[in-house]
Amino acid sequence: MKNIKEVLSDLSFFSDMSDEMLEFIAACGQNMHFSPDEYVGRESGSADYLFVITKGNIAVQLEHPTKGTFTIRSLHDGEIAGFSWIIPPYRMQFDLKAREHTSVVALDAGCVRKKCEEDHHLGYLMMKQSAIIMNKRLEDTRVQLMDIYSGRV
Amino acid sequence: MNGSPWNPVLYKVSSKSIENADLLTFELDPVGDEAIDPIAPGQFNMLYAFGIGEIPISVSSILPSYPTLVHTIQDVGRVSKSLIQLPVGDIIGVRGPFGPEWxxxxxxxxxxxxxxxxxxxxxxxxxxxxxxxxxxxxxxxxxxxxxxxxxxxxxxxxxxxxxxxxxxxxxxxxxxxxxxxxxxxxxxxxxxxxxxxxxxxxxxxxxxxxxxxxxxxxxxxxxxxxxxxxxxxMERNMKCAIGLCGHCQVGPYFTCKDGAVFPYTMMKPYLNISEL
The missing domain is CATH 3.40.50.80 (Nucleotide-binding domain of ferredoxin-NADP reductase (FNR) module)
Incomplete structure (x- = not known):
């Protein structure tokens, strides 16, 4: 079984990081496991972790008071969940719910933020990779808003 | 293509299956001895609801049992609605096949x-x-x-x-x-x-x-x-299907004759032009 540093080093998110940086970040991590339908994080809760999915499937969800639960996005192996860790006031914006048996590396947000403040190069790499993913998800959401399948073929 | 591209060949609706709320798949068999040529992936036929009109529909499956045709039709307008409402055994006209293959x-x-x-x-x-x-x-x-x-x-x-x-x-x-x-x-x-x-x-x-x-x-x-x-x-408003009427023109191309399947390199200059 791979240790946390080895798991992180396989992901493009961490690919620009030096061995020392990876060691540094991995020290903030712990393995967590979730059962199907178990919440990984809840909207309005404190964004205490950045989750790296190593196995399974997490749904990003919003609860509507009368229409029920909306799944906005599904995230799978190798993807990152929980970007509220990086943006004050560090409050979860969505529910994260495991859809099957799911394993993650949970990086302690306070620990990572502290290390990013101490090492700005590390902080830049974390911000750069986060910005790439957040930008892609913003683009995807805009495309979803266009209801692209509604046209004729 | 057998005969004139203008003349529809008579086919009867052999079966219908519901795909979802507004989508049906039809199997069509020739009424007589005449059938259109074998169709290939990416090509389309013009399906004619008598007295209503004609629409282009891509082949959605190719059965080994030529000349049976399979088309999936979405209810998006007057002609498609009319086709979808036809009972099994009713007759439609088919022209084709048209366009290049994938x-x-x-x-x-x-x-x-x-x-x-x-x-x-x-x-x-x-x-x-x-x-x-x-x-x-x-x-x-x-x-x-x-x-x-x-x-x-x-x-x-x-x-x-x-x-x-x-x-x-x-x-x-x-x-x-x-x-x-x-x-x-x-x-x-x-x-x-x-x-x-x-x-x-x-x-x-x-x-x-x-x-x-x-x-x-x-x-x-x-x-x-x-x-x-x-x-x-590409999808455009195809009418004649043989590049004469110009309804389906995209830049210098006719979607019916030069497409509907196109290399991206041919369509690239036109994909971002509004209302083309």
Missing amino acids: PVAQVKSKDVLLIAGGVGLCPLRPVIEYILDHREQFGEVNVLFGTRHPDNIIYHRDIISWQSDPSINFQITVDHAFPSWRGNVGVVTHLIDKAKFYPENTISFLCGPEVMMRFGIYACLDAGISEDMVYLS
């Missing part, structure tokens, strides 16, 4: 990436059938299918079969889902990360609403697939 038979040994959006799966289903019938001729085969909601998923029996077939990587995603949906949620381009292919040896076919295809093309190019290895199926 170049699937010419890309042996390549990896294949098919991206379908909504009812764009219909014109790509014959490609999947062809590949599965000639599986040893292709490398990795990926089908990425995006649709609005789980209720809009079509060809359930085929999809279950494709998802359980280890020789093909079939992925579905939806834009919106009910709480019990355990599959992917997000735009179809998101699925490209789940596809297995060597970009330099990959051909991609896209079919769906034009906006979806544009973003699908960007995803293909971003993944390293060469521009000249990307093909798409």
Whole structure:
């Protein structure tokens, strides 16, 4: 079984990081496991972790008071969940719910933020990779808003 | 093509199957001895509802039992509604087949990436059938299918079969889902990360609403697939189907005669022009 540093080093998110940086970040991590339908994080809760999915499937969800639960996005192996860790006031914006048996590396947000403040190069790499993913998800959401399948073929 | 391209051949509706709320698949058989030529993946026929009008519909499956035709029709207008309401045994007119094929038979040994959006799966289903019938001729085969909601998923029996077939990587995603949906949620381009292919040896076919295809093309190019290895199926208001009336013109091309399947390199200058 791979240790946390080895798991992180396989992901493009961490690919620009030096061995020392990876060691540094991995020290903030712990393995967590979730059962199907178990919440990984809840909207309005404190964004205490950045989750790296190593196995399974997490749904990003919003609860509507009368229409029920909306799944906005599904995230799978190798993807990152929980970007509220990086943006004050560090409050979860969505529910994260495991859809099957799911394993993650949970990086302690306070620990990572502290290390990013101490090492700005590390902080830049974390911000750069986060910005790439957040930008892609913003683009995807805009495309979803266009209801692209509604046209004729 | 048998006879004049203007003269419809009479076919009767042999069977109808409901795909979803506004989509039906028809099997059509010739009424007499006359039949249109065999149709190929990517080609379309003009289906004529007598007294109402004629619409272009891509072939959505190619059965070994020529001359039976399979077309999937979406209820989007007067003619399609009229066709969908025809009972089994009723007669329609068929002209065709028209247009070039998906170049699937010419890309042996390549990896294949098919991206379908909504009812764009219909014109790509014959490609999947062809590949599965000639599986040893292709490398990795990926089908990425995006649709609005789980209720809009079509060809359930085929999809279950494709998802359980280890020789093909079939992925579905939806834009919106009910709480019990355990599959992917997000735009179809998101699925490209789940596809297995060597970009330099990959051909991609896209079919769906034009906006979806544009973003699908960007995803293909971003993944390293060469521009000249990307093909798409264009939809325009086709009337004559033989490049005379000009209704379906896109730049210097007629969608009915030069398409509906086009290399991306031919359509590239026109895809971002509004209302073209």
